[in-house]
Amino acid sequence: MIPPQVESATYLGCGTESGLISIDQALALILEKIQLSGTETLELNAALNRYLAEDIFSAIQLPLFSQSAVDGYAINPTDSVEHHFEDVIQAHSQFTLIGEIRAGQSAELTLQAGQALRIFTGAEIPQGTTTVARQEIVQIINAESIEITEHLKIHADIRDAGEEITVGQLLAQAGQQLSVGAIASLSMAGVQQVQVYQYPKIAVVITGDEVAKSSADFEAGKIFDANAPLIQAWFQQQNQKVDIFHVADTAEAVNSLLADLNQKYDLILTTGGVSVGDYDFIRPVALDLGFQQIFWKVKQKPGKPMLFAEFIRTDGSVCYLLGLPGNPAAVYVGMHIYTQTVLNALQGHRHIPNGFKAALTHDLKADARERILRMSISFDQATLKVSSLSNQQSHMLSNLMHANALVRIPAGEKIHAGQSVDGFFI
Amino acid sequence: MIPPQVESATYLGCGTESGLISIDQALALILEKIQLSGTETLELNAALNRYLAEDIFSAIQLPLFSQSAVDGYAINPTDSVEHHFEDVIQAHSQFTLIGEIRAGQSAELTLQAGQALRIFTGAEIPQGTTTVARQEIVQIINAESIEITEHLKIHADIRDAGEEITVGQLLAQAGQQLSVGAIASLSMAGVQQVQVYQYPKIAVVITGDEVAKSSADFEAGKIFDANAPLIQAWFQQQNQKVDIFHVADTAEAVNSLLADLNQKYDLILTTGGVSVGDYDFIRPVALDLGFQQIFWKVKQKPGKPMLFAEFIRTDGSVCYLLGLPGNPAAVYVGMHIYTQTVLNALQGHRHIPNGFKAALTHDLKADARERILRMSISFDQATLKVSSLSNQQSHMLSNLMHANALVRIPAGEKIHAGQSVDGFFI
Numbered sequence: 001m002i003p004p005q006v007e008s009a010t011y012l013g014c015g016t017e018s019g020l021i022s023i024d025q026a027l028a029l030i031l032e033k034i035q036l037s038g039t040e041t042l043e044l045n046a047a048l049n050r051y052l053a054e055d056i057f058s059a060i061q062l063p064l065f066s067q068s069a070v071d072g073y074a075i076n077p078t079d080s081v082e083h084h085f086e087d088v089i090q091a092h093s094q095f096t097l098i099g100e101i102r103a104g105q106s107a108e109l110t111l112q113a114g115q116a117l118r119i120f121t122g123a124e125i126p127q128g129t130t131t132v133a134r135q136e137i138v139q140i141i142n143a144e145s146i147e148i149t150e151h152l153k154i155h156a157d158i159r160d161a162g163e164e165i166t167v168g169q170l171l172a173q174a175g176q177q178l179s180v181g182a183i184a185s186l187s188m189a190g191v192q193q194v195q196v197y198q199y200p201k202i203a204v205v206i207t208g209d210e211v212a213k214s215s216a217d218f219e220a221g222k223i224f225d226a227n228a229p230l231i232q233a234w235f236q237q238q239n240q241k242v243d244i245f246h247v248a249d250t251a252e253a254v255n256s257l258l259a260d261l262n263q264k265y266d267l268i269l270t271t272g273g274v275s276v277g278d279y280d281f282i283r284p285v286a287l288d289l290g291f292q293q294i295f296w297k298v299k300q301k302p303g304k305p306m307l308f309a310e311f312i313r314t315d316g317s318v319c320y321l322l323g324l325p326g327n328p329a330a331v332y333v334g335m336h337i338y339t340q341t342v343l344n345a346l347q348g349h350r351h352i353p354n355g356f357k358a359a360l361t362h363d364l365k366a367d368a369r370e371r372i373l374r375m376s377i378s379f380d381q382a383t384l385k386v387s388s389l390s391n392q393q394s395h396m397l398s399n400l401m402h403a404n405a406l407v408r409i410p411a412g413e414k415i416h417a418g419q420s421v422d423g424f425f426i
Numbered sequence: 427m428i429p430p431q432v433e434s435a436t437y438l439g440c441g442t443e444s445g446l447i448s449i450d451q452a453l454a455l456i457l458e459k460i461q462l463s464g465t466e467t468l469e470l471n472a473a474l475n476r477y478l479a480e481d482i483f484s485a486i487q488l489p490l491f492s493q494s495a496v497d498g499y500a501i502n503p504t505d506s507v508e509h510h511f512e513d514v515i516q517a518h519s520q521f522t523l524i525g526e527i528r529a530g531q532s533a534e535l536t537l538q539a540g541q542a543l544r545i546f547t548g549a550e551i552p553q554g555t556t557t558v559a560r561q562e563i564v565q566i567i568n569a570e571s572i573e574i575t576e577h578l579k580i581h582a583d584i585r586d587a588g589e590e591i592t593v594g595q596l597l598a599q600a601g602q603q604l605s606v607g608a609i610a611s612l613s614m615a616g617v618q619q620v621q622v623y624q625y626p627k628i629a630v631v632i633t634g635d636e637v638a639k640s641s642a643d644f645e646a647g648k649i650f651d652a653n654a655p656l657i658q659a660w661f662q663q664q665n666q667k668v669d670i671f672h673v674a675d676t677a678e679a680v681n682s683l684l685a686d687l688n689q690k691y692d693l694i695l696t697t698g699g700v701s702v703g704d705y706d707f708i709r710p711v712a713l714d715l716g717f718q719q720i721f722w723k724v725k726q727k728p729g730k731p732m733l734f735a736e737f738i739r740t741d742g743s744v745c746y747l748l749g750l751p752g753n754p755a756a757v758y759v760g761m762h763i764y765t766q767t768v769l770n771a772l773q774g775h776r777h778i779p780n781g782f783k784a785a786l787t788h789d790l791k792a793d794a795r796e797r798i799l800r801m802s803i804s805f806d807q808a809t810l811k812v813s814s815l816s817n818q819q820s821h822m823l824s825n826l827m828h829a830n831a832l833v834r835i836p837a838g839e840k841i842h843a844g845q846s847v848d849g850f851f852i
Contacts, residue, residue, distance in 0.1 A: 048659050063821065064649055071703035102675070102705060104636030106646035120703050121752070122636050122821075124647050135702075164822045172827055180663050181758060181800075181826025181852065184656035188649070188754060188823050192641060210530030210548050215618060220532035221550050223490055223614075230610035233474050236665060237606050249528070276561075277497035277546050279528060326547070328614060332607060359808035374607075381846040382785035383808050395489065395548075396590045397614050400607025401598055420807040425851070426607065 020299035034345035050196040051347035061162035072134040076111035132157035197347035200266035207273035226328040272326025302394035303330035327394035358384040374403035446725035460771035476622040477773035487588035498560040502537035558583035623773035626692035633699035652754040698752025701731040728820035729756035753820035784810040800829035
């Protein structure tokens with residue numbers, strides 16, 4: 001782990017801080033303003049990581065039928081055994097072997113008292129079975145007769161029909177995200193299609209004449225683009241694709257692009273061009289096109305000039321615009337905090353995922369703005385600890401090679417080692 | 427959260443436990459036996475989640491050139507200012523405005539003492555610049571003259587060339603996984619291609635005549651398949667695809683399939699058919715085909731009859747076989763513990779990811795085998811807590827709707843509330 005950073009000197013280039021809202025206020029505005037996406041029905045195997053738009057109740061019971069938990073013998077002890085020992089079948093009890101049933105076969109016969117049937121894990125137990133004797137405690141006497149070698153509890157190694165899930169039981173709730181485990185669990189209950197919220201159609205707009213679009217485009221004064229690869233990989237991690245556009249820093253180019261995208265996409269993410277510089281055209285152009293500002297500028301570091309706006313189309317549908325600053329660390333943090341919140345809210349899920357609490361391993365001095373710092377986690381027994389990495393400035397990204405958490409440091413107060421802070425895994 | 431489970435009665439159907447290896451022994455054998463995959467060169471944007479096969483040193487410095495951190499004015503104070511106030515430029519100092527430089531433009535001129543240049547965030551500062559005055563503290567006197575309205579430190583708001591990364595500096599190490607942040611960070615350093623370990627070509631074989639392949643295939647005595655959807659979603663989560671095969675529970679069918687797959691795939695995952703039942707053909711057929719057993723049966727719950735074997739082809743290349751049990755909970759746990767370890771080891775990364783320590787919220791009674799329990803996490807300040815969910819039996823999956831951790835409970839000892847246990851996030 002890289003040693004905890006010494007915080008850089010008070011930020012000099014912020015301009016006025018008055019009138020800025022907090023991160024929590026910004027997130028609350030997103031949740032308040034976002035309209036739910038429409039819904040669609042998908043095959044379950046195409047719905048990984050999507051959010052359910054319906055409660056799902058089980059159409060079947062699980063297990064579907066009473067079945068053996070092991071490879072062994074379904075047995076029906078004689079009446080005398082049952083009465084004499086109540087819930088135990090005595091060692092050396094013998095049974096007449098009347099056949100075999102394999103997993104996947106239907107059990108059509110009925111075991112009479114004193115009879116046994118060869119059975120395998122998952123196979124349906126026949127009527128009359130009180131117990132399954134696992135094969136390790138069964139001695140085969142001859143082709144028609146077996147003996148158990150140990151005492152055995154009545155009902156051993158039987159999985160009862162419906163012991164896990166009953167017909168009509170709630171399996172999953174609207175708003176729940178379909179994890180790998182959820183997909184598997186619903187599959188086992190025979191669910192094959194699910195109603196989920198539509199995933200928004202997303203355009204990404206990269207501004208900044210200094211950003212080289214490719215190595216061929218590289219020349220003096222330009223920089224390699226981190227933002228497009230970052231955003232593309234971020235969505236790829238979520239199994240989603242987005243359309244990426246580069247735009248020149250002129251009002252005409254930005255206008256022409258946004259006027260097209262706001263008709264075709266549910267969400268436009270922009271990077272850069274959202275502050276107050278002479279060549280920052282995203283906000284004035286968007287407002288000019290009829291976007292309504294929901295918030296602009298958040299009291300945070302990195303990423304102060306965050307913009308969130310909505311464009312209501314003539315049919316009442318909405319195109320949202322999330323204007324991320326141009327510095328790549330602000331983009332990275334903004335994707336995890338704001339884009340994720342917007343995506344969740346569009347899909348009916350109203351909080352930031354993967355939140356944790358952790359103890360800082362070092363002091364941090366006060367800052368007027370809330371900071372979101374890239375940190376490294378460790379465990380001291382069950383205590384989750386976080387340590388700030390070096391190179392936290394908004395134009396620096398190299399510490400993401402080592403960071404596995406983003407941590408929120410409250411504004412305006414010195415934080416002491418050991419103090420509990422909020423964060424999330426990245 | 428579902429209340430902590432009361433552990434079910436002592437497991438009755440295990441057979442002998444002698445000779446079984448522990449989970450840690452099994453994982454050590456995987457790491458010992460696995461041969462590294464070959465390497466390939468990929469475009470960086472196609473390499474998300476892959477493991478680097480090379481150290482990467484930076485070909486450039488970052489920042490590439492000294493640049494402005496803000497929108498403002500590059501200035502060169504007169505000699506007298508510099509000498510008199512050492513590191514501070516006094517308020518009301520005036521400068522002659524000689525032009526403008528935008529981000530993405532190359533700075534070709536040199537600032538003389540007393541001169542200023544309009545500049546924007548990320549733009550290269552011209553020779554002679556000692557300081558950038560952010561626009562909020564600059565008053566424009568006329569088209570040729572500006573005045574700063576506050577004292578300003580020499581070197582304010584300049585990002586120095588190379589302050590984050592120097593030419594030749596180690597950016598990333600062989601064995602490191604390429605996260606979203608790593609992709610972004612390498613992009614910014616101009617890295618466009620990376621040498622990574624090949625991802626293995628994987629076949630998945632689903633056994634069990636009781637498993638319905640589709641709803642059309644469903645009939646009495648059968649069950650809905652959870653294992654194929656589970657494994658498919660698990661790989662989809664990793665942005666990978668696998669080929670899935672269903673095979674009948676006959677020695678001939680299993681033989682025919684494995685004899686084909688072991689020539690074409692790097693890794694075969696099987697579910698079911700790996701225990702000692704009369705219809706469990708995976709292991710005897712694999713051994714018959716020339717697979718060498720590395721281990722079989724692990725002292726764990728769920729998933730005791732785990733098989734790991736290798737087939738060495740005539741060209742010396744290896745096909746590995748990981749035989750997972752058929753119960754879906756054993757498959758789920760097996761994917762996270764064994765399949766992930768195999769995939770990591772093939773790609774040069776030799777540990778289970780995302781490990782944590784946490785405090786149990788309740789007692790757990792002793793069990794002869796190590797258990798891997800599905801749990802729900804919570805935080806009490808910085809203490810990570812885990813609570814076992816109900817329905818832990820190996821044929822049950824419904825608690826995966828709520829689980830967000832798998833937790834290892836050591837064999838043979840009672841665990842007390844508050845005790846620290848190992849686990850990982852799911």
